[in-house]
Amino acid sequence: MNALRDRGNYAHRLEFGVRAAAGDEYDAERSVRQAVLAEELGYDVVALADRPDTTGIDALTALGWIAARTSKIKLRADVLTPRDPALLARTIASLDHLSGGRAALVLGTAAGAGAAGEAVDVIRALWNTSRTGTVRYSGHFYRLSGAQPGSPAHQVPITVLGDDDRAAADLAGRKGDGWTASYPAELSLGDAAVVIDRAAELAGRDAREVRRELLIRGGLGVREGIFTGSPAEWVSDLLPLVVDHGVSGIVLDLTEVDADGKDLLTRFAQEVVPALKAGVDKVLPDGWQGRAVRSRAALARRAPGVDYDDVPADVAEVLEPGDPRYRRYRGGYLRGGTPGIVLRAETDDQVVEALAYARRHPHLPLARRSGGHGISGRSTNAGGIVIDVSGMNTIEVIDEATRRVRIGPGARWMDVAAALLPYGWALSSGDYGGVGVGGLATAGGIGYLSRAHGLTIDHLVGVRMVLADGSIVEANEVENPDLFWAVRGAGANFGIVTSFEFVVDVVGDVGYAELTHDASDTAGFLVDWGSVVEDAPRALTSFLVVSPARRGQPSYAQSRTMVDSGDPETVLAHLQPLADIAPLLAQQAQILPYAAVMANAADQDPRSAGEPVSRSGLLAHITPEFADAAARVLRGDAVYFFQIRSVGGAVSDVDPDATAYSNRAANFSVVAMGRDDASLDEAWAQLSPYFDGQYLSFDSSLRPGRLEDTWSPSTLARLRDLKAKYDPDIVFDDNFAVLPTTTEKDN
Amino acid sequence: MTDYGHDLIFGSFVTPVSTPVQRPVELSVVSERAGLDVVSFQDHPYMPALQDTWTLLSYVAARTERIRFTGNVLNLPLRPPAVLARAAAGLDQLSGGRFEMGIGAGGFWDAIGAMGGQRLDPGDSVLALEEGIQIMRGLWDTSQPGGFSFDGEFYQVPNAKRGPAPAHAIPVRVGSYKPRMLRLTGRVGDGWLPTLKYLPEGITSLAWMNEHIDEGALAVGRKPTDVTRYLNIDGRFSQAAGGLFDGPPQQWAEQIADVALAYGISGFLLMSDDPADLELFGREVAPLTRELVAAERD
Numbered sequence A: 001m002n003a004l005r006d007r008g009n010y011a012h013r014l015e016f017g018v019r020a021a022a023g024d025e026y027d028a029e030r031s032v033r034q035a036v037l038a039e040e041l042g043y044d045v046v047a048l049a050d051r052p053d054t055t056g057i058d059a060l061t062a063l064g065w066i067a068a069r070t071s072k073i074k075l076r077a078d079v080l081t082p083r084d085p086a087l088l089a090r091t092i093a094s095l096d097h098l099s100g101g102r103a104a105l106v107l108g109t110a111a112g113a114g115a116a117g118e119a120v121d122v123i124r125a126l127w128n129t130s131r132t133g134t135v136r137y138s139g140h141f142y143r144l145s146g147a148q149p150g151s152p153a154h155q156v157p158i159t160v161l162g163d164d165d166r167a168a169a170d171l172a173g174r175k176g177d178g179w180t181a182s183y184p185a186e187l188s189l190g191d192a193a194v195v196i197d198r199a200a201e202l203a204g205r206d207a208r209e210v211r212r213e214l215l216i217r218g219g220l221g222v223r224e225g226i227f228t229g230s231p232a233e234w235v236s237d238l239l240p241l242v243v244d245h246g247v248s249g250i251v252l253d254l255t256e257v258d259a260d261g262k263d264l265l266t267r268f269a270q271e272v273v274p275a276l277k278a279g280v281d282k283v284l285p286d287g288w289q290g291r292a293v294r295s296r297a298a299l300a301r302r303a304p305g306v307d308y309d310d311v312p313a314d315v316a317e318v319l320e321p322g323d324p325r326y327r328r329y330r331g332g333y334l335r336g337g338t339p340g341i342v343l344r345a346e347t348d349d350q351v352v353e354a355l356a357y358a359r360r361h362p363h364l365p366l367a368r369r370s371g372g373h374g375i376s377g378r379s380t381n382a383g384g385i386v387i388d389v390s391g392m393n394t395i396e397v398i399d400e401a402t403r404r405v406r407i408g409p410g411a412r413w414m415d416v417a418a419a420l421l422p423y424g425w426a427l428s429s430g431d432y433g434g435v436g437v438g439g440l441a442t443a444g445g446i447g448y449l450s451r452a453h454g455l456t457i458d459h460l461v462g463v464r465m466v467l468a469d470g471s472i473v474e475a476n477e478v479e480n481p482d483l484f485w486a487v488r489g490a491g492a493n494f495g496i497v498t499s500f501e502f503v504v505d506v507v508g509d510v511g512y513a514e515l516t517h518d519a520s521d522t523a524g525f526l527v528d529w530g531s532v533v534e535d536a537p538r539a540l541t542s543f544l545v546v547s548p549a550r551r552g553q554p555s556y557a558q559s560r561t562m563v564d565s566g567d568p569e570t571v572l573a574h575l576q577p578l579a580d581i582a583p584l585l586a587q588q589a590q591i592l593p594y595a596a597v598m599a600n601a602a603d604q605d606p607r608s609a610g611e612p613v614s615r616s617g618l619l620a621h622i623t624p625e626f627a628d629a630a631a632r633v634l635r636g637d638a639v640y641f642f643q644i645r646s647v648g649g650a651v652s653d654v655d656p657d658a659t660a661y662s663n664r665a666a667n668f669s670v671v672a673m674g675r676d677d678a679s680l681d682e683a684w685a686q687l688s689p690y691f692d693g694q695y696l697s698f699d700s701s702l703r704p705g706r707l708e709d710t711w712s713p714s715t716l717a718r719l720r721d722l723k724a725k726y727d728p729d730i731v732f733d734d735n736f737a738v739l740p741t742t743t744e745k746d747n
Numbered sequence B: 001m002t003d004y005g006h007d008l009i010f011g012s013f014v015t016p017v018s019t020p021v022q023r024p025v026e027l028s029v030v031s032e033r034a035g036l037d038v039v040s041f042q043d044h045p046y047m048p049a050l051q052d053t054w055t056l057l058s059y060v061a062a063r064t065e066r067i068r069f070t071g072n073v074l075n076l077p078l079r080p081p082a083v084l085a086r087a088a089a090g091l092d093q094l095s096g097g098r099f100e101m102g103i104g105a106g107g108f109w110d111a112i113g114a115m116g117g118q119r120l121d122p123g124d125s126v127l128a129l130e131e132g133i134q135i136m137r138g139l140w141d142t143s144q145p146g147g148f149s150f151d152g153e154f155y156q157v158p159n160a161k162r163g164p165a166p167a168h169a170i171p172v173r174v175g176s177y178k179p180r181m182l183r184l185t186g187r188v189g190d191g192w193l194p195t196l197k198y199l200p201e202g203i204t205s206l207a208w209m210n211e212h213i214d215e216g217a218l219a220v221g222r223k224p225t226d227v228t229r230y231l232n233i234d235g236r237f238s239q240a241a242g243g244l245f246d247g248p249p250q251q252w253a254e255q256i257a258d259v260a261l262a263y264g265i266s267g268f269l270l271m272s273d274d275p276a277d278l279e280l281f282g283r284e285v286a287p288l289t290r291e292l293v294a295a296e297r298d
C-alpha cells in the first residue's frame, strides 16, 4: 500500500452519493424525494439504478424529472441491464444539457465486459464532436453507420460497474473514468486494484485516471458488523478504504431501505461524512479534496515553455490543451487558438495570481479573455497564456436612485440588458448580445442607442483593475483619473479590468425595425440612407448591412434600426423616411424591450477556428464619392460583409479629449470583413481616403499606422506616457498596444 | 363531413432544440400559462440538433403543473416498446396523469439505421407499430392476473411482470398518413395525430383519411368516436386576413371551427416557437373557437 500512499492515494476528491430507491416496491416519487433530500444534505451525487426488467420507476425518466427539481447534485444513471448505447448517449447528453452539466453514467456488464466495452466506445464516439463527419462503428454487439455526433454539456464520466467481475475491473482500467462495486464483495479491493491498475498501465493510462467507488449498505444503531453501529464505527470502517485502497466515492445504497431512509441519509451526511473527511485530511497529503489528475493522453498535449508545475493553486480553473473543457476557452467567436494554458480567474486575487504566473513567462504571449468576441483584441494565442475572466460575470445594481450598476467583465451584453430590464433601464453596447463586457467597455461601444445615449464608455464612472505590477486599483474621476481617462478607449493597454461601474439610462420599450431595401442603385441608396440618418432625431440609430448583387439577385440593404421610444406613432414617424428611401423587399417593425433585441445570441459558447479579417473606418458623411467607392468595392469579391453604423448624436457631444476615444465627430462607423488581408487591404484602400480615423474594436489588422488612425496625436502621446507609467514592460499587448514613451517607436 | 363531437383541445408543438437547451422548456411554461391543454415535441433521436425528447418530456413535466404533454410523435423503432411503456407509466405517475403517448412507426430509415436501429419496410413498420402498442397496453394493464407475454414478429416479451400501472388511462395517439396505418389507428389507437403540412392533398385529405380510420375502428367493433383526431397546424398571425391559418385570431378561430365541424378534428396543436403566437393561440383563438363550435353544435 505504500506505493499508493506515495501517489497521494490516487488523489481524487472524496465524494458521497446516494443510490435512490427504485424497483418493484417503490412509488415513483420516492426516488425524487430522496434525491431532493440528498441535495439539501450536500451529497455530491444521486444515482438511480436503471432496471427496465423491473416495474419500478424508469431511472432515466426519473433523472429527467429530478434534473428539473434540483440544481447542484450530480445525476447518475446506473445502467445495469444493457440498453442501446446510441440512444443512451443521446439521453445522457440531453440530461447533461438540461441539468447544466450534472449527468454521470455507470455501465454494468450484465451482457459481458465485451458488450459493455463496445457500449463505452459507441457512447464516447457519439459524444465526440471535435472530429468532423459522422460516426461509424462496427463491433460485435453494436453498429453505427454514419450517426451524427452530439456532445453533452460537460465531459460526462463513464464508470464501469465491477462487483466481483475481474473482466469488468479490467474494462474499467482500460476505458473507464471509474470503477464501482458493491462492498464488501468476493473480489477484494486489493485484487481489484491490481487488475485495474495493470489494465490502465497496459492501455497507456495513468492508474489515477480511474476513480474507485463503492456502493455500501448499512444502518446506524447496534453494531452488527461493517457499516453498522455508531457514526464513529462507520468512520473507522470507511477510513481504511479511502486511505489504503484509494476509494474516493462512497454511495449509500437506499434501494432496500424501508421508507425513505431519511434518518440514515441525514445522519450519514451530518455525522459520518464530516468525520471521515477530517480523518482523511489528517492522513493524506491532498486531503479529502484531492487534486486534479490529468490523463497521460492529456499530458502529452502540453505546450513547451509553460511551467505546468508552478500553476497558481488558487485560480478558479486551470485548463491545459488536453483538458476537455479547454475547447470552450481556447478561442472565441471569430478566432481560434491553441494556448498552452488557460487560467480562469473569478476574483481580483485570482487575477493577480494568474498575472504573476504569466509574468514568470515573459517569453510567452499573454492574452486576456472576457466574452471571447474580440476582433482587434486577440484573446487567444498559440502556445501562450490566456487569463480568462468570463466567470466574473455578475451584474448588480448598487444604487437604484442614481442608476449605478456594477458589472463584471465576463458578463455578456444580452445578460446585462436582461438584468436591467426590470428597472426600466438599458445600457447601449452594440448589436450582438453575445459580446462580452470586458473587451467592449474598454474600447468604446457603438450600439443601438448610440445617437440617443452615447458610447458605452460614456456611461462608465469607474473601474477596478489589476495593473501589470499586480496591484489592484480603482480608477475614476477622483482616484487615478489619468488611468480612468485611458481606460475609456484604450483600456486594454493598461491592465485587466475586474469590475466596471456604470450609470445607465432610463430606457422603456423601444421601436425596432428590420427593413430590407432594394439597393440596385447601391451608391444612391447609401447616400440617401446617410442623409436620412443624419437628419433623423437622435432617438434613431440605424445599422446597415449592404449585400452586393450575386447570382441574379439584385443588391439589397438590410437595416436594423432602433428608435428610443415606445410610442408607435413616434416610432413610425421616425422610421418612415428610412422606409421611403427605396423599394422595400421585406419589413418588420415592433415595439419591444431593449433586452428583447439584445437576446439574439445562442447561449452556446462560441468556438471558432478561424481568424477574422476586418477593417474599420470612421466617416463624417456618406458623400456621393464615398458611396461610389463603396459600391465599387462591393461589386468586387474582396468583401463578404459590409456594414455602416450610425454614430454621431450623443457620441459627438463628448469632448474628444475627455476620454481615450478620439474620433467623436464621425457620424458613421464603417466595417468590412474579407477573406484575407491582402485583398481586403486593396479594396479598403479605395475607401480609406474618406475616413477620419477608425474604431479599434472593428479592426483586426496589425498594420503600422493603426494607432495613429485610432487616436489623435495628443491622445496617443498621453497614452504612451501612461503606458510608461502603468505598463512599462508592455505586458498587455494583445489589442492595439502602444509603446511607452521612452521607447523609439510604437509597434 | 363528420363532427365526432369531442371537446376541443388546444396545444403547442414546440421544436425541442438542443440550444438554447432551456428554450423548449420555457415555451412549455408559456404554453401552460397561455391556457393550452397540451404541449408536444417531435422526436428524432438521430438528430443531435434536437434534444432527446423523452428526457425533455420528463424535465418539462417537472417544470409544469397542469398541462398535458406528449411526443408528437415518438419514434418507436429507436424506443423499444416494453421499456417505453414502463417509462411512460412512471412519468404518468410522477406527473399526476398528464402524459399522453403520441407514437409513430418511424420514417428516415437511413438515420434510424445509422443509429443501429432496425430498418423496416413500410408494411413491416405498420405491423411493428401494432405490436408495440399491444405491448404497451399489455404492460400497463395490471388488472390482468399473471405476467405478460408477447411473441410477435418484431418484438418479444417473455413473461414480464405487468406494471407499473399509469396514473390514468394513457391515450395512445398515432401519427399516420397512409391507408394501412390509418386503419391501424382506427383499430388500436385512442387518437390520431397527423400534421397538416404532410397531409397528401392538404386539409381536404382529412375526409378520406377519416374514412380509413373509421373503417379500421368498425372492423374490430369499435366506434369511430373512440378515436379522437388531432392536427398539428402551422401558420401565422397577421393583421390582414389571408389564406388558411394566416390572419388575425378571429379568422383562425373561424377556420379551426370549420375544420373541427367539417372533419371532426378536435385537437389543434400549433407548430410555433414564438411565445407571442402561443399566447395568442391559447388566450384568444382557443376560447373563440370553442364558442363558435359550441354555437354550431347546439
Ligand SMILES: Cc1cc2nc3c(=O)[nH]c(=O)nc-3n(C[C@H](O)[C@H](O)[C@H](O)COP(=O)(O)OP(=O)(O)OC[C@H]3O[C@@H](n4cnc5c(N)ncnc54)[C@H](O)[C@@H]3O)c2cc1C
Pocket (backbone or CB within 6 Å): A332, A333, A334, A367, A368, A369, A370, A371, A372, A373, A374, A375, A376, A377, A378, A379, A380, A389, A409, A429, A430, A431, A432, A434, A435, A436, A437, A438, A439, A440, A442, A443, A444, A445, A446, A447, A491, A492, A495, A496, A497, A498, A697, A698, A734, A735
Ligand atoms: C459579432 C460581434 C458583434 C460586435 N458588435 C459590436 C458592436 O455592436 N459595437 C461595438 O462597439 N463592438 C462590437 N463588437 C466588437 C467588440 O466590442 C469587441 O470585439 C470586444 O473586444 C469584444 O469583447 P469581449 O470581451 O467579448 O472580447 P474578448 O475576446 O474576450 O477580448 C478582446 C480583447 O479585449 C481586451 N479585454 C478583454 N477583457 C478585458 C478586461 N477585463 N480588461 C482589459 N481588457 C480586456 C483584451 O485586449 C482582449 O484581447 C462586436 C464583435 C463581434 C464579434
